[in-house]
Amino acid sequence: MSGFSLLRGVRVLEVAQLAPSSLGGHLADLGAEVIKIETGAGDPVRVGGARAVGGPDGPAFLHLRWNRGKRSVALDLRGAEGKRTFLDLARSCDAVIEGMRGGYLDWLGIGYDALREVNPAIVLCTVSGMGTEGPYRGLGTGGPVFDAFAGLREVRTPDEPPRTGIAGSTTPPIAMYALGAYGAMALLAALHRARESGAGCRVEVAGIDIAAAWLPEAVDAELNRDVSVPRPTWLPDGRLPDWPRLEAYRTSDGESVLFGAHVDKFWRNFLAAVGREDLAEVDLSSADAGAAARADRIWRELTVIFAQRTRAEWVRMFLEHDIAGGPVNSVADLPADPHFLARASTYRVRGADGVELAFVVSPVRVPGEEFAPALPPAVGADTEAVLRELGRERAARVE
Numbered sequence: 155m156s157g158f159s160l161l162r163g164v165r166v167l168e169v170a171q172l173a174p175s176s177l178g179g180h181l182a183d184l185g186a187e188v189i190k191i192e193t194g195a196g197d198p199v200r201v202g203g204a205r206a207v208g209g210p211d212g213p214a215f216l217h218l219r220w221n222r223g224k225r226s227v228a229l230d231l232r233g234a235e236g237k238r239t240f241l242d243l244a245r246s247c248d249a250v251i252e253g254m255r256g257g258y259l260d261w262l263g264i265g266y267d268a269l270r271e272v273n274p275a276i277v278l279c280t281v282s283g284m285g286t287e288g289p290y291r292g293l294g295t296g297g298p299v300f301d302a303f304a305g306l307r308e309v310r311t312p313d314e315p316p317r318t319g320i321a322g323s324t325t326p327p328i329a330m331y332a333l334g335a336y337g338a339m340a341l342l343a344a345l346h347r348a349r350e351s352g353a354g355c356r357v358e359v360a361g362i363d364i365a366a367a368w369l370p371e372a373v374d375a376e377l378n379r380d381v382s383v384p385r386p387t388w389l390p391d392g393r394l395p396d397w398p399r400l401e402a403y404r405t406s407d408g409e410s411v412l413f414g415a416h417v418d419k420f421w422r423n424f425l426a427a428v429g430r431e432d433l434a435e436v437d438l439s440s441a442d443a444g445a446a447a448r449a450d451r452i453w454r455e456l457t458v459i460f461a462q463r464t465r466a467e468w469v470r471m472f473l474e475h476d477i478a479g480g481p482v483n484s485v486a487d488l489p490a491d492p493h494f495l496a497r498a499s500t501y502r503v504r505g506a507d508g509v510e511l512a513f514v515v516s517p518v519r520v521p522g523e524e525f526a527p528a529l530p531p532a533v534g535a536d537t538e539a540v541l542r543e544l545g546r547e548r549a550a551r552v553e
Contacts, residue, residue, distance in 0.1 A: 157223050157527045158520045161186035164345070167243055168224070169231070170253025171197045173297055173361075174281040175220040176334025177341065178251050182223035183516045183527060189243065189540060190224045191231065196533035197221065208509060213530070218513065220334070223527035227541070228534030237264050241272050242544055248348075249277040249341050255294070256286035256358070266356045276354040279341040281333060285360035297330025298323070300361035306368055329365035336364055387441055395445040396421075396438035398453040402482055403460035411460065411468045414478035427475040428459055501526045 164186040168178040175197055178188040190197070199221070203214035227243075230236040241264060244250060250269060252259050259265040259278075266278045280286060283295030293299075298321035301307035306329070309322035318324055340357040348354045366373050375382060388394055399415045415421040425431050433455060436448055460468065465481050472479045481491065488494055503526065504510045515525045 157183040157516065157525060158185045158518065158523050160184045160518075160520065164249075165189070165247045166249045166251060166341075167191065167240070167247045168251040168253065169259065170251050170281065172199045172202070172253075173220075173330045173333050174251070174253025174337070175199055176331070177253060177279065177281055177337035177359075178224060178334075179220035179222065180334050180338040181341070183525070184518065188224040189247075189536070190221065190226050191229050191240065192226055192533050193228065193230055194533075196226070200530075200533075207511065208505070208507065217530055218511075221530035222513075224530060225536035225540060226531040226534055227537045229537070231262050231264065237262065239541070239544070240264055241268060243540070244269050244276060245272050246544075247273070247276065248345055249279060251337070251341070252278060252280045252282075253337075254282070256280055256282040256284070256291055256360070270354055274354060275348050275352055277341060277344040277348050278354070278356045279337055279344065280356065280358045281337045281360075282358075283361045285363065286358060290362075295361065296321075297327035297361070300329035300333075300365045301327055303362045304329075304365035304368070305372065306365045328368060329361045332364050332368070333359065333361050387439075389441055389445060389449075395441050395449060396452075398449055398456055399438065401453065401456070403456055405463060405465045405468060406461055407464040409465035410482035411465055411472075412479055412482055413456065413460070414480070417478065420476070420478040423475050424477045427471055427477065430455070430459065503527075503529055505529055 161181060161184040164181070166178060166181055166186050166188045168175070168188055168190045170178060170190070175190075178190065182188040197217065199214060200217045201211070201214055203216055205215065206212035207215070207218065229239060231240055250259075252265075257265070257280075259269075260267075269276050269278055283300060284290045284293050298307060302309055302322070307321075307323055307325065307327070310316070310319075311322065316322075321327075337359045340359050344355050344357045384390070389397075394400075394416070396416060399413065399421055402410050402412050404410055413424075415424050422434065425434055433452065436452055438445075438448060438452065463471070468479070469481050471477065481487075483491055489500075499515055500512050501515050501524075502510050502512050511529075
């Protein structure tokens, strides 16, 4: 049972913990052979998160997602023999993932210089929180820190102990979950060049850099504040005058829909469908002094209109009358959503204890291929097999 076949034949050596493990996870999902180096109890993400599968000491969902389909080799990289074995494995690999603090492999003496001595075409992708340069490079960090550093995370500092959320906010981290995707993109681009040129290279992805670059109208706009001006067709509060046409509304069953009729065609279709063509006469394009009052009026009208049908009824109407929008689902709602079900969005796999588990498939879809990777291996489960293969490779080189 494995992921897709797109990266079949690509071999990657991974030294990573926590969120950086997602980089190798993306590659394994696409079909690469990912050999994860672990020591002791292994990657801490194995037992991270508020919910454990199967029992209080069971695996975490982050581990089941990020480490699925990999091979685990127990190796002490601080010892001489472990370092020799690591470099010997690197001879037959296309890339190495360094997902610790930046410079970890250099500190061990098995960094890029040592790697390219044994494999000149190898790619090293370093994934860290703060990067390998700058005064903060030695800081221990985590996902929320990346977003907070770049102003991407709204953080509250209440006078009383907070009862909800974590790390000052109730919103999930962004850069932490994007880290693996950007790392995979960088590694595969470097691998493409290495295969063309025969020369490897080193690439780096840092969580803080992802957070800083996430929104073009955030840091980029601030960097160019002196040469940019407010667009006169927008309201002073940063919204368009027709903001009620792109807003969420409560439905009659206590659920919500997201209305997406910012485009005039969708707005006209909606007004015709609900018999309120009179609202088309309200100017929602001008940003004059009366714009806010007109928008408030439309919002109140739409609030009444949307409260007359259920969420499912509105979705059907959107489809029938070509109106942009969609349902607002909770996480608990999503598994029963008909569109989620129709897209075969989950797969099932049976664990060693015989219990069948369900997981969300990769967001990449490959027609004609089934996505059903194996559960993550136990720490060191593949050590014997990988070292046996390595012994055969050594013997072949000697011959």
